[in-house]
Amino acid sequence: MHRPTPEPLLVAERSPSPPTRRVIDIVSLLAATPEPISVAAIADRLDIARATATAILAELDAAGWVLRDPNRGYGLGHALAGLRGPVLPxxxxxxxxxxxxxxxxxxxxxxxxxxxxxxxxxxxxxxxxxxxxxxxxxxxxxxxxxxxxxxxxxxxxxxxxxxxxxxxxxxxxxxxxxxxxxxxxxxxxxxxxxxxxxxxxxxxxxxxxxxxxxxxxxxxxxxxxxxxxxxxxxxxxxxxxxxxxxxxxxxxxxxxxxxxxxxxxxxxxxxxxxxxxxxxxxxxxxxxxxxxxxxxxxx
Missing domain, CATH: 3.30.450.40 (GAF domain)
Structure with a gap:
């Protein structure tokens, strides 16, 4: 099989505040991920620049909304841990x-x-x-x-x-x-x-x-x-x-x-x-x- 190609076409409504949308997307991803996830993986999964992901995570970390583990992976912090829904296997x-x-x-x-x-x-x-x-x-x-x-x-x-x-x-x-x-x-x-x-x-x-x-x-x-x-x-x-x-x-x-x-x-x-x-x-x-x-x- 040839020409490997892209993901399915699910298209969201345009956000009135893209910076806010990116914060929500990062928190949503961490809430749905059972293991800590790296900045590079977050940027890749959400299709955003790594610098953007790093800056947002730094602010979330300072607020206690996310935590960084010793391997530099991120997960939900104590301030948001109660919001986590069912986690996928x-x-x-x-x-x-x-x-x-x-x-x-x-x-x-x-x-x-x-x-x-x-x-x-x-x-x-x-x-x-x-x-x-x-x-x-x-x-x-x-x-x-x-x-x-x-x-x-x-x-x-x-x-x-x-x-x-x-x-x-x-x-x-x-x-x-x-x-x-x-x-x-x-x-x-x-x-x-x-x-x-x-x-x-x-x-x-x-x-x-x-x-x-x-x-x-x-x-x-x-x-x-x-x-x-x-x-x-x-x-x-x-x-x-x-x-x-x-x-x-x-x-x-x-x-x-x-x-x-x-x-x-x-x-x-x-x-x-x-x-x-x-x-x-x-x-x-x-x-x-x-x-x-x-x-x-x-x-």
């Missing part, structure tokens, strides 16, 4: 790393609640790194986000989710739920005439990284990229022998209660894939989803 990160190493693509684990999606872990691919939503960020749950878990949700949740789709996509959204229940995975693509634009935007965003002088332009580009990559594969396309563009894949991850509570995403963002290449992406994503379900139900 450490094996979750290992499973996502295995998925990115196998495919070369970025991977994301998110918790899917009735009204929102919360990013719990992000692992970058090994080539392009397209910035998306950092760990701890939340977005409203709207079509097509959360498609992989919806077939296992209540009829009321399904109807609410379907109603978030544009009128022109309602029939497509309904068919998608049936296909996901049958195949266990949601697969998305750009329209054929958008595939080149998608790759260009992904390459530009990867090249700009955190150094873009006008962050609002990156947000606009990410929104456009997400819009262009939200067309679900049909059954005929999934079974086709033709070379087709591929944006991202998503599979459900189940909680100990048996609820499809999480979603793992893989982001190839490729302008053309053969049927065997698509099959490998699907197999890898489903394998990761099963491993994540086991990790979360046996923790």
């Amino acid at each position: 450490s094996s979750v990160g290992d499973i996502l790393e295995t998925l990115t190493e196998r495919t070369g693509c970025g991977a994301t684990l998110s918790r899917i609640e009735p009204d929102r999606l919360t990013v719990l872990d992000v692992r970058h691919g090994t080539d392009r790194v397209v910035p998306g939503i950092p760990v701890g960020h939340r977005i409203p749950l709207q079509f097509p986000a959360g498609a992989s878990v919806m077939p296992w949700r209540s009829a009321a949740e399904q109807n609410t989710w379907l109603n978030t789709a544009p009128e022109s996509d309602r029939r497509t959204a309904g068919s998608l739920l049936s296909l996901v229940r049958d195949r266990g995975i949601a697969v998305f693509r750009p329209r054929a005439d958008d595939a080149g634009t998608v790759e260009l935007l992904a390459d530009l965003l990867s090249a700009m990284g955190t150094e873009l002088p006008q962050p609002q332009l990156r947000t606009r580009a990410l929104r456009q990229l997400a819009t262009l990559t939200a067309r679900p594969f049909t059954k005929a396309e999934l079974d086709s022998d033709a070379a087709l563009p591929l944006a991202y894949l998503a599979a459900p991850v189940f909680a100990p209660t048996g609820t499809a509570a999480y979603e793992v995403q893989l982001g190839p963002l490729r302008t053309s894939t053969t049927k065997p290449e698509r099959a490998e992406y699907i197999t890898a994503t489903l394998a990761a989803a099963r491993a994540l379900t086991t990790a979360l139900t046996t923790a």
Whole structure:
């Protein structure tokens, strides 16, 4: 498999105060991470400059909000320790790393609640790194986000989710739920005439990284990229022998209660894939989803 690529396209609303947002993102990451994490890892996971992360952590350390261990890893300080929610098993990160190493693509684990999606872990691919939503960020749950878990949700949740789709996509959204229940995975693509634009935007965003002088332009580009990559594969396309563009894949991850509570995403963002290449992406994503379900139900 060639051209390893970026993480799935989850795009947050633009923050009215980016500096404040970065502080929140760092605290959210530390709250979701069971072990101390280095400045370099924090900067990488949140797609921010290392100098920015260092300055924020210094202020948080002075306030007692974070603590630095002897190995220079950071965790929540005593002032915030009571805010820590359920911590993911450490094996979750290992499973996502295995998925990115196998495919070369970025991977994301998110918790899917009735009204929102919360990013719990992000692992970058090994080539392009397209910035998306950092760990701890939340977005409203709207079509097509959360498609992989919806077939296992209540009829009321399904109807609410379907109603978030544009009128022109309602029939497509309904068919998608049936296909996901049958195949266990949601697969998305750009329209054929958008595939080149998608790759260009992904390459530009990867090249700009955190150094873009006008962050609002990156947000606009990410929104456009997400819009262009939200067309679900049909059954005929999934079974086709033709070379087709591929944006991202998503599979459900189940909680100990048996609820499809999480979603793992893989982001190839490729302008053309053969049927065997698509099959490998699907197999890898489903394998990761099963491993994540086991990790979360046996923790």
